[in-house]
Amino acid sequence: MNQVNRISGFSVLFGAGALMSEALKLEFTTDIGPGPGFFPVWLCAIMAVLALLLIAKTFTRAEVQTAIDNPGGAVLRKVGTVFAALIGFVIVTPIVGFIGGASLFLITIFSFIESMKLRQALPLAAAIACAFYLIFSVGLGVKLPTGFMGI
Amino acid sequence: MGVFDSLMLGFSVALDPTNLLFCFVGVLCGTLVGILPGLGPSATIAILIPVTFGMNPTTAMIMLAGVYYGAKYGGALTSILINTPGESSSVMTCLDGYQMAVKGEAGRALGLAAISSFIGGTFSVLVLMLIAPPLAELAISFGPPEYFALMLLGLVMVIFLGGATFVKASISCIFGLLLGTVGVDPLHGQPRLTFDQIRLFDGLEFVIVAMGLFAIAEVLVNAESTHEAGIVKGKLVGLFPRLSDLLKCKFTFLRSTVLGFFIGVLPGAGSTIATFLAYSVEKSVSKDRAEFGHGAVQGVAAPETADNSATGGEMVPLLTLGIPGSGSTAVMLGAMMTYGVRPGPLLFEQQPEFVWAIIASMYVGNVMLLIMNLPLVPVFASALRIRYTILYPTILLVCAVGAYSLNGSMFDVGLLVMFGLIGYAMRKTGFPAAPVVLALVLGPMIERALSQSLSMSQGDLTILIERPISGSLIALITLIVIGAIFGALRRRGKPANAAAS
Numbered sequence: 001m002n003q004v005n006r007i008s009g010f011s012v013l014f015g016a017g018a019l020m021s022e023a024l025k026l027e028f029t030t031d032i033g034p035g036p037g038f039f040p041v042w043l044c045a046i047m048a049v050l051a052l053l054l055i056a057k058t059f060t061r062a063e064v065q066t067a068i069d070n071p072g073g074a075v076l077r078k079v080g081t082v083f084a085a086l087i088g089f090v091i092v093t094p095i096v097g098f099i100g101g102a103s104l105f106l107i108t109i110f111s112f113i114e115s116m117k118l119r120q121a122l123p124l125a126a127a128i129a130c131a132f133y134l135i136f137s138v139g140l141g142v143k144l145p146t147g148f149m150g151i
Numbered sequence: 152m153g154v155f156d157s158l159m160l161g162f163s164v165a166l167d168p169t170n171l172l173f174c175f176v177g178v179l180c181g182t183l184v185g186i187l188p189g190l191g192p193s194a195t196i197a198i199l200i201p202v203t204f205g206m207n208p209t210t211a212m213i214m215l216a217g218v219y220y221g222a223k224y225g226g227a228l229t230s231i232l233i234n235t236p237g238e239s240s241s242v243m244t245c246l247d248g249y250q251m252a253v254k255g256e257a258g259r260a261l262g263l264a265a266i267s268s269f270i271g272g273t274f275s276v277l278v279l280m281l282i283a284p285p286l287a288e289l290a291i292s293f294g295p296p297e298y299f300a301l302m303l304l305g306l307v308m309v310i311f312l313g314g315a316t317f318v319k320a321s322i323s324c325i326f327g328l329l330l331g332t333v334g335v336d337p338l339h340g341q342p343r344l345t346f347d348q349i350r351l352f353d354g355l356e357f358v359i360v361a362m363g364l365f366a367i368a369e370v371l372v373n374a375e376s377t378h379e380a381g382i383v384k385g386k387l388v389g390l391f392p393r394l395s396d397l398l399k400c401k402f403t404f405l406r407s408t409v410l411g412f413f414i415g416v417l418p419g420a421g422s423t424i425a426t427f428l429a430y431s432v433e434k435s436v437s438k439d440r441a442e443f444g445h446g447a448v449q450g451v452a453a454p455e456t457a458d459n460s461a462t463g464g465e466m467v468p469l470l471t472l473g474i475p476g477s478g479s480t481a482v483m484l485g486a487m488m489t490y491g492v493r494p495g496p497l498l499f500e501q502q503p504e505f506v507w508a509i510i511a512s513m514y515v516g517n518v519m520l521l522i523m524n525l526p527l528v529p530v531f532a533s534a535l536r537i538r539y540t541i542l543y544p545t546i547l548l549v550c551a552v553g554a555y556s557l558n559g560s561m562f563d564v565g566l567l568v569m570f571g572l573i574g575y576a577m578r579k580t581g582f583p584a585a586p587v588v589l590a591l592v593l594g595p596m597i598e599r600a601l602s603q604s605l606s607m608s609q610g611d612l613t614i615l616i617e618r619p620i621s622g623s624l625i626a627l628i629t630l631i632v633i634g635a636i637f638g639a640l641r642r643r644g645k646p647a648n649a650a651a652s
Contacts, residue, residue, distance in 0.1 A: 008580045012322055019329060022344050033606040036336040036343055039598045040329065047325045054318050075375045079575065082371060082547075086568045089551065094561055102548055109544040116540075124541070132548060140202060142556045 002058040009055035013048055020044035081113050097147025098137075102129035154280060161507030165515055170213050170508065173206070177214035178516045181221020182523065185241075186229055186534050187542070192222040193478040193588070194366035198546075200358045200486045201553040208490035209505050213512040215486055219479050220272055220462045220513065223422070224520045227264035227455055228531055231257060240422040240458045243430040247443065247450025254446055258528075262392040263448055264455045265524035267404065271456035272517040274408040275415070275463020279470075280510055283499070287471040290496035295603035296615050300624035302597045305418040305474050307628050309586045311635050319582045327587035330355055331594025338602055350562050357485040359563055360591055362550045363570025364577070364584040365478065371575045374543045391525060400452040403433055411457030415464020418476035422461035429457030463513070469494060470506055474593065478585035481592045488592075 023044055026037030085108040093101030106125035110116040116124075133151070136142040164170060184195045196215050203211035226241035231248035244264065251260035293301070310320040333344045334354030345351040407429040414425040433453040434443045443450050468474045473495030475481035487494050498506050524531075554567040574584055608614035616622045 004580050008576075008582070019344060022346065026341060026343060027339075029610075030339070033610055034602050036339040036341040039601075040332045040343055043325050043329050043332070047322060047329070050318055050322045050325065054322070057318070079371050079375065082374060083568065083572060086547065086551075086571070087565075090561055090565050090568060093564075105548065106544050110540070114540040128541075128545060128548070132552065136552055136556075141205065142202065142552060143559050144552065145555055145561060 005054055006058045009051050009058065012054070013051035016044045016047040016051060020048070078113055082109065085109055085113075093145045093147070095147050097149055097151045098144040099126075099129045099133055099151055100147060100149075101145070102132060154284060157284070157503055157507045158280060158511060160504055161509075161511030162515075164209060164504050164508035165213065165511040169207075170210050170512065171515065173210050173214040174217050174512050174516050175519055177217020178221035178224075178520050178523070180214075181218040181223075182225035182520065182531060183534055184218065185222035185225020185227075186531055187537070191365065191369060191479075192219050193361065193482050193585075194369055195222070196479060196482045196486065197358055197361035198366055198549055198553050200482075200489060201556040203486070204489075204556070208487070208492050209508050211490060212483070212487065212492075212505070212509050213516075215483055216466075216509055216513060217516045219483065220459065220516060221520060223272070223455075223459045223462060224265065224268045224524050225531065226458070227268065227451075228261065228528065229535065231260045231264065231451075232532055233535065240426050240461075241454075242423070243426045243454035244451055244458075246430070247445070247447045250444065250446035251448075251451065256446065259392060259396070259448075260446075260451050261528050262525060263396055263400070263451050265521055265528075266392055266397065267400070267407075267452040267455035268459040268524075269517055269521040270404045271408050271411055271459035272462065272520070273514065275412045275460040276510060276513040276517070277463075278412050279463040279466055279513075283467055283471050283510075286467065287496040287499040290472050291500075293496070293620065294618070295600040295607065296618050296621040297624070299597060299600035299604055300615060300621040300628070301472060302474055302593050302600065304624050304628050305468070305476060306586070306590060306593060306597075307631055308418040309476075309589055311631055316581070317635065317639070319580075320586055323577070323582050323584065323586040324590045327590025328594040328597070330360060330587070331591045332598065337595070338599070350560070355566070355591070356554075356557050356563060357588075357591060358489070358557060359554050359567050360570050361482050361485065361588050362553060363567045363572075364574035364587055365482075366550050367547065367567065367571025368574025368578050368584065370543045370546050371571065372578050373539065396448045400449055403449045403452045404456050406432060406436075407453045407456035408460040411460030412464040414457070415461030416467050416476070417464075418468060418474070422458045422465070422477075425457040425461040425464075426454035429453040459517075466509075466513075470498065470509070471496060473498070473596075475589060478588050481585070481589040484592050485588075 019040065023037050023040035026040065027035035028037045028041060029035045085105050088108065089101050089105040092104060096104070103125045106128055107118075107121050110121035110125060111118050133144065137144045165174065180195060180199070181192060184192060195218050199215060199218065203214065206214075223240065226236060227244050227248065230236045230241040230244035231252050234245050234249040236242045236245055248260045248264065251257065306324055310317065310324055329344070331354075333351055335342050335352050342352055410429050410432065411422070411425040414428065415422060430443075430450065430453050433449045434440055437443065437447070437449055439447060439449075465476050465480050468476050469480045469484060473484065473493065475484045484494060492498070492502065492505060550567060550571075551564050554563045555561065557563055577584055577587075604614050605612070614621075616625050
C-alpha cells in the first residue's frame with residue numbers, strides 16, 4: 001500500500017509541477033483583483049503540498065493493508081488491451097468510418113480478450129456496430145464519424 | 152404563486168405525453184442500470200447527456216432525474232437476488248434481503264424493497280417541494296461571498312464525508328478545480344493550462360470528464376473479472392408484501408425517510424451513508440435485534456427507504472442553490488448548464504415550469520417505478536443473465552459515440568480514453584472520482600465568486616468573514632476541518648489494534 005501511495009504521490013507531484021510551470025506564465029494579479037494565474041497557481045501549490053504529504057506518510061507510517069487491491073499481471077494485461085483497443089478505435093475510425101472502426105474494436109475485445117471464436121466474434125461485432133449505426137445515426141440523428149466510404 | 156399552484160403547473164408539464172414517455176424511459180434505464188452491477192447512475196446520466204441534446208431541456212431533465220432515482224429501485228434487486236449490490240447504496244440491503252431470498256422469500260423481500268423505495272422517494276419529493284421554495288427565496292439575497300463560502304463548504308464536506316482519506320480526497324478535489332480552469336479565462340480572456348492546444352480553448356467538456364472517470368473506469372474495473380450472476384433459485388412469487396410486514400415497518404419508514412432526506416441534503420454525505428445510518432438506527436431500536444442479518448424485514452425496509460429518501464434531499468441544494476452535493480447531482484448540474492439552464496435560487500422565479508415539472512415528474516416516476524417493480528421484477532431479473540463480456544464493450548462504444556457527438560471530433564474521444572485511464576488509476580489507488588467531477592462543475596463558479604468578492608473589497612479577504620452568512624459558513628468550515636484534524640490525531644494516538652477494530 002505504501003508503495004502504491006508513494007508512486008501516486010510522485011505522479012501527483014509531477015503533474016502539479018507541470019501545471020505550475022504552465023500557470024506561472026500567467027499574470028498572478030491585476031489592477032482590479034486576482035489575475036488569470038491566481039487560481040491555478042494556488043491550486044498547483046496546494047496540490048504539490050498534498051502530494052508531499054502523501055509521500056511523507058508512506059515513510060512515517062507502517063505498512064497498512066487496505067482494501068485497495070493489487071490487480072496482478074493478467075488483469076493489467078486485459079485492461080491494457082482494452083485501452084489499446086480504445087486507442088486503436090480513435091486512430092482507425094476516422095479512416096474506415098464508424099461501422100468499420102467499431103467492428104474492429106469489438107472483434108479485438110471479443111476474440112483477443114474474451115477468447116471468443118472468430119466465427120462468432122465477427123458476425124456479433126458487425127451486428128452490434130450496425131445496430132449502433134441504425135439507432136444513433138438513423139434513429140436519433142446523432143453524428144457519427146465517417147471514413148473513406150462515407151459511413 | 153403558492154406551492155399547490157406551482158405543483159399543478161409542474162404536473163401540467165410532467166403529464167404531457169412526451170414528458171411521460173421520457174420519464175418512463177428514464178426510470179426504466181435507471182432500474183436496469185441499478186440492476187447491472189458496474190454502471191452507476193452518474194455514469195449513465197453522463198452517457199445519456201449527448202443523446203438528449205435535441206430534446207427540450209425539461210424533457211431531458213425529467214428523463215435524467217428518472218435515471219437517478221430509478222437506479223435506487225434497481226439496486227435492491229441484485230442485492231436481494233445475487234447478494235451483489237448494483238450501487239454502493241444497496242450494500243446494506245444485501246444483509247437481510249439476501250438472507251430472505253435464501254429462505255425462499257425473495258418475492259417478499261423484493262416487494263417490500265419496492266414499497267419502501269416508493270415511500271422514501273415520495274416523501275422526499277414532498278419535503279423537497281415544501282422546503283425548496285423558501286430556501287430559494289432566502290438564497291436570492293446571497294452575494295458572491297456567500298456563494299463562495301457555500302460552495303467551499305460543499306467541497307469540504309465532500310472531502311471529509313466521502314469515505315476516502317483526507318489527503319486523497321483533497322487531491323481529487325484540487326484536480327477537479329484545476330480541470331475547471333482549463334480554457335480561456337472568462338474574466339480576463341487569456342487561455343490557461345491549454346498547453347497551446349486550440350481545441351482546449353473552450354475548456355474541457357464536462358460530459359467527457361464525467362464519462363471517462365465514472366463510466367469508462369467503472370466498466371474497466373468490472374471487466375477485470377467475469378460476472379457470472381448466481382441468481383437465487385426458485386420462482387419469484389408473493390411480490391406484494393404482507394400487510395403485517397408493512398405494519399411492522401411503519402416506524403422504520405418514518406425514521407428512515409426523515410434520516411435519509413436530511414443526510415441527502417448534506418453535501419458529500421449521500422445516500423450510501425444514509426443507508427448505513429438508517430440500518431444502524433433500526434437495529435439499535437428494534438426489539439428483534441437478533442433477527443438483523445438473518446432476514447429481518449426492517450433490515451430491508453430501512454436502507455431502501457433511506458436510499459430513496461436521500462435522492463429528494465440531494466435535489467434540494469441542486470435546485471435551490473445550484474450547488475450539487477454528490478457525483479450524480481454534479482452530472483445533472485453539468486447537464487442543466489449544457490442545456491443553458493442555470494440552476495440556483497432564481498430558477499424558481501424565472502423558470503417555474505422547468506423546476507416544478509421536474510419535481511412533479513418525480514411523483515409520477517415513483518408511481519411508475521412501483522407499478523413496474525412489483526409485477527415486472529422477474530423480467531428485470533432476467534437482465535442479470537446478459538453476459539458482461541458482450542455488455543462492457545457495448546457500453547464503451549456508447550461512451551465513444553456520446554463523446555464524439557458533442558463536437559463531432561475524435562479528439563474528444565481521445566480525451567475520453569485519457570480520462571478513463573486516469574479514472575481507472577484513481578480507482579486502483581484509492582482516489583475518489585466524485586470530488587473531481589463536483590469540483591470541475593463548481594470550480595469556475597467558485598473562482599468567479601472569489602474574484603467578484605475580492606473585487607468588491609479591493610482585494611481584502613476579510614469580506615468573506617465580515618458578512619454574517621458567509622462568516623457563519625466559513626466558521627462552520629473551520630470547525631469541520633479542526634474536528635477532522637482532532638479526530639485523526641485521536642485515532643493516531645490509539646493503539647493499532649483498537650483502531651483496526
